[in-house]
Amino acid sequence: MAGSNNQPNDLVRQHTHDIELGVSDVLQRHVTRHVVPTKPVSQRKLNFEHKRPRIMREMMAEATGVFFYVFPGIASVASFTLATTNPVAGVIGVTVFGSLFQIGWAFALGIAFAIVTCAPVSGGHFNPAITICFAIWEGFPWRKVPHYIFSQIFGAFLAGLMLMACYWPQIQAAKAIDIKEHGTAVYNGGVASILCVFPNPDQTNQGYLFFQEFFVDSYIGIIIWACLDRANPFVSAQSVPFTIGLAYATMVWGFAGNTISTNLARDLGTRIVAAIFFGGEAFTASSSYSWISILVNIPATIFATGYYEFLMRDxxxxxxxxxxxxxxxxxxxxxxxxxxxxxxxxxxxxxxxxxxxxxxxxxxxxxx
Structure with missing residues (x-):
């Protein structure tokens, strides 16, 4: 009788491909699930954490966040750029190693990971322009601004050094080819451009380069400020990292071929590394274009956040x-x-x- 009573249920399970639930039923009756309890927090640990200077934690978080953002981005640029010097590239094709689409996603996910990992500690600025805007509009202490900016630049600097260490043999080979064929490695498409951006040969009008950088940075700035508006019903805390990351990615996809920087810390930190390994030309090349890539982000972001504050904020x-x-x-x-x-x-x-x-x-x- 028991078998006949269970038969309809078994037939239903078989029909719905859920017959394995019978095994689960047996396991639930005879197997006890063991969950490892959370380790208690000791007083020693609490004392140690209490003694850590708050500003030190914030600076480390900002440096780490910028590293998480910059390193995957420039690593993706490296895999794309260095493919031309890899013997395998001639066999399987350069496009296998990367594209602007891949680079955009690398920066986007790097930004998302940086926010998720480090924003709970420092607020997740990761950009000197954003730090300055927080001081202007949100009451962020001005005394902390220099500490944050230094940490952000330092994080990008470490990302550049780490990339050089990881790709050292390939970079040296590419540098030799660049010097042989172009007389320098510091140009757009050269090995130095892995670390920082340089304009295309036909981009000689700095006014045009200024306008392009200003527009791109303003676009990103408005999206960032909208995401940080707690009254915005369309953005949840969980979606902020990926929304901001995608804002950067869309600008990379649309304008990286025309040269953009988008972040003072990201550009200056890695440009210093480029100057160490490729010479001061990293700052002076292309009629000293570096001032645009380093500085324009600040007025553009102030304009963008001011636009939001005065015209869109409720x-x-x-x-x-x-x-x-x-x-x-x-x-x-x-x-x-x-x-x-x-x-x-x-x-x-x-x-x-x-x-x-x-x-x-x-x-x-x-x-x-």
């Missing part, structure tokens, strides 16, 4: 969602709403309806 919504408060507290918020709506917010009825944000919706309508 601070009232930010206050309503509990992500900020009025500088003068509740009294200041009451004065503002009374001024723009004509509603007496001191009236208890307003407090009753406040949770539904009816009055606040009216504020936004009258503001815009």
């Amino acid at each position: 601070s009232l919504q930010k206050i309503q969602q509990g992500h900020a408060e009025h500088k003068d507290g509740e009294e200041g918020l009451h004065r503002h709403i009374s001024k723009v709506t004509g509603v007496d917010v001191a009236n208890p009825a307003w407090e009753t309806n406040r949770g539904a944000m009816n009055t606040a919706d009216g504020v936004r309508e009258k503001q815009f």
Whole structure:
């Protein structure tokens, strides 16, 4: 009888390809799952962590984050560029080793990994321009700005050194070929361009290069600032790393062939490495183009974040969602709403309806 009672269930399982669930049922009755408990935190560990200077942790996180962002990106550039000096390239084709599409993804995922790994400690700036903008718009302490910028440049510098160590034989071979055929390794497409960017031979107008860098950096800056807007309903904390990474990737896919930098730390840190191994020409080549790749990112990002702050930010919504408060507290918020709506917010009825944000919706309508 027991077999006949179980038969319909077994037939259903067989029909739905779930017959293996019978084995699972047996295992659940006879096998106990053992989970290793989390190791208790000792007082010694707590004391050690408490004694670490906060600024040191933040600087290490910024340096590590920039390393995580820059290293996979320039490694992808290296695999693409050095394929021309690899004997295998002539057999299986250069495109197997990389493309701008691959390079864009390498930078994008590097940025995402950097944010996921290091942002909980330092805030995840990873760009001197972003650090400066946080100081301008969000109250980030100016006294910390030099520490962050130094750490970011240092992280990119370490990424450049690590790349040179990993690809040293191939880089030396490529350098010899470049010097033999072009007289220098410092040009766009040369081995030095693995570390930092140089304009194409036909890009002699620095005004054009400035405009291109400014636009690309502004585009990325607006997306970053929108992602960091806590009142933005379309971006979750989990999606921020990948959204920002894809913003960089889209600009790489669209403009890397025309020369872009996008980050002072990423360019300056690796350009110093290029100067060490390939000479000062890394800074002076192409009519000293390096000043554009190093510095333009700062005014462009300030412009982008200012554009968002002045034209797109909804601070009232930010206050309503509990992500900020009025500088003068509740009294200041009451004065503002009374001024723009004509509603007496001191009236208890307003407090009753406040949770539904009816009055606040009216504020936004009258503001815009």
